[in-house]
Amino acid sequence: MSTSCRPKITRALKGQESGHFVKQLLYEVSVAREPNPLIEAFSAYIRLERGLSQSTAVAYTGDLDDFARFLDKRRDEARLAHADVNDARRYVMTLMGLRKYSAAAVRRRIASLRAFFKYLKRTGRRSDDPLSDFKPPKEPKKLPKVLTEREVSKLLAAKVHTDDEFLFSRDHAIAELLYATGIRVAELVGLDTADVDRERRTLRVTGKGNKQRMTLMNKTAVRALNRWLAVRPASQTDALFVGKSGNRLTTRTIQYAFRALKDAAGIERFASPHTLRHSFATHLLERGADLVVIKELLGHENLSTTQIYTNVSLEHIRQTYDDAHPRDRNS
Secondary structure (H helix, E strand, O other): OOOOHHHHHHHHOOOOOHHHHHHHHHHHHHHHHOOOHHHHHHHHHHHHOOOOOHHHHHHHHHHHHHHHHHHOOOOOHHHHHOOOHHHHHHHHHHHHOOOOOOHHHHHHHHHHHHHHHHHHHHOOOOOOOOOOOOOOOOOOOOOOOOOOHHHHHHHHHOOOOOOOHHHHHHHHHHHHHHHHHOOOHHHHHOOEHHHEEOOOOEEEEEOHHHOEEEEEOOHHHHHHHHHHHOOOOOOOOOEOOEOOOOOEOOHHHHHHHHHHHHHHHOOOOOOOHHHHHHHHHHHHHHOOOOHHHHHHHHOOOOHHHHOHHHHHHHHHHHHHHHHHOHHHHOO
């Protein structure tokens, strides 16, 4: 805290024994700003040894710093290093009770703590792992949101950037490819031109864990790609989709392009580029595709992950029935 802020705090708290209060406040702020050597060492480990990204390391160390403050306002290094499973339980109860965190947010915090205690054991700072058997709160299963086939058709027919062939052809090719293949946005931006076989209508996709798979494209997506590749500028990158600067697109650019198509199509309810992945799987299943085939196309490790679309499909059919049946439409 800057020294210029101190008089303001003091004046604001006059008449409330402000002197002692401000001293305590300034002490706690100064402690909170001091780096914790144990947390700093853990941050370096997960970045350099485990190869995690900077953003992941920041999230993990932020979670750990919060836990350290929960245990002790001074973020005492020894207190943090010797925390036990009961400390973790009290922390989780505080997160879900007083702070009203969702189960997903709590699970993220626990994942950070687990990584930390594994690190302590691996580096010999403690002999046990107090969270090895700790069970995080179960996250309520939510069915993925999907668009109807009619909504997808409106989205893919939406007119945006009609005065700019570069943007028009690129953004429509992106949308067609997402729905035709069910690939993730991160997988799409990672595609190179060499990954596309337009003659065989196949796509080589690099998914999670750098695992590669082959997926299929429909003829409409190939036509959209042909139109895009006819205007794609020469570039130093091999990326399939580039910006006008010639650089590979980011996931944020894909999100902006999708939002423009969605708005132009007049689709008011929530939808994101990932919604097209869910819609792809649901629509294939509703039209009789085998679940195992859908699993392979999506790149799922386990069939149980793909089985959620059977529930989505049933719910989708039920909604369509309720909306369309003449006995209910006017009631």
